[in-house]
Amino acid sequence: MRKNFSMSGAEKLWNIIKAIARIAVRIVIEIIHRSIINLFDSLFGFLNWPKKKLRIKIFILRDQHGDQSCPEKELEVSIDHARKVFKKNFNVEVMAHRKNVFVEVLPNTSPVEALHVKGGRDALSDEFKIAGSFFASNLSGLFYPVTVFVVKNIEGASGCSLGPISDYVTLDTVGAKQTSVLAHELAHACGLWHISERSNLLYPYADRHDEVKWWQKNIFRGSRHVTYW
Numbered sequence: 001m002r003k004n005f006s007m008s009g010a011e012k013l014w015n016i017i018k019a020i021a022r023i024a025v026r027i028v029i030e031i032i033h034r035s036i037i038n039l040f041d042s043l044f045g046f047l048n049w050p051k052k053k054l055r056i057k058i059f060i061l062r063d064q065h066g067d068q069s070c071p072e073k074e075l076e077v078s079i080d081h082a083r084k085v086f087k088k089n090f091n092v093e094v095m096a097h098r099k100n101v102f103v104e105v106l107p108n109t110s111p112v113e114a115l116h117v118k119g120g121r122d123a124l125s126d127e128f129k130i131a132g133s134f135f136a137s138n139l140s141g142l143f144y145p146v147t148v149f150v151v152k153n154i155e156g157a158s159g160c161s162l163g164p165i166s167d168y169v170t171l172d173t174v175g176a177k178q179t180s181v182l183a184h185e186l187a188h189a190c191g192l193w194h195i196s197e198r199s200n201l202l203y204p205y206a207d208r209h210d211e212v213k214w215w216q217k218n219i220f221r222g223s224r225h226v227t228y229w
């Protein structure tokens with residue numbers, strides 16, 4: 001009993017150490033991209049030229065019974081929307097990372113901590129626990145592609161992103177069906193924050209439109225996720 005308890009304490013600490021290392025590495029890589037590699041886009045991204053690429057992979061989680069959080073088909077509308085909005089606003093082509101398929105079901109079942117996550121400001125605490133470790137070990141690729149995990153439920157939200165400090169975003173069963181949530185969360189992953197105009201893609205609520213400001217183009221195109229290759 002005592003041994004189990006100390007094991008779980010060690011695991012908790014290990015999850016925290018891993019999360020700090022993951023975040024620190026990503027902050028350094030992001031700063032290098034924004035200030036050196038993507039400097040042209042950080043300053044003149046509003047020119048929308050030349051074309052850049054954003055690679056994404058959507059993984060649908062399964063619970064311990066093997067049930068998927070949502071059917072693959074349900075994501076088609078939001079993928080189409082994200083592709084259109086990013087092409088129009090940023091001259092960025094959204095592509096599937098690996099195998100030319102946007103959506104796959106994770107073969108292994110997922111822990112309950114990853115199926116039911118926190119949203120909003122509390123999401124950061126999950127990054128230091130089992131959910132954060134699980135998402136980190138199931139990424140489609142490191143640093144450049146954005147992996148989208150479709151979970152069962154996000155507390156108080158239908159989608160969530162930690163911004164550039166992680167390589168993934170989450171959608172829940174509600175967010176997967178809403179047209180603009182995927183594009184909105186991907187925009188967060190590429191460095192954009194909320195804006196209070198309903199016409200803007202970064203408006204926090206689902207009745208948002210898809211416009212962006214010129215400076216949002218600079219920030220988006222300066223992201224490490226948005227590449228020329």
Ligand SMILES: [Zn+2]
Nearest residue numbers: 184188194204
């Ligand atoms: Zn948001």
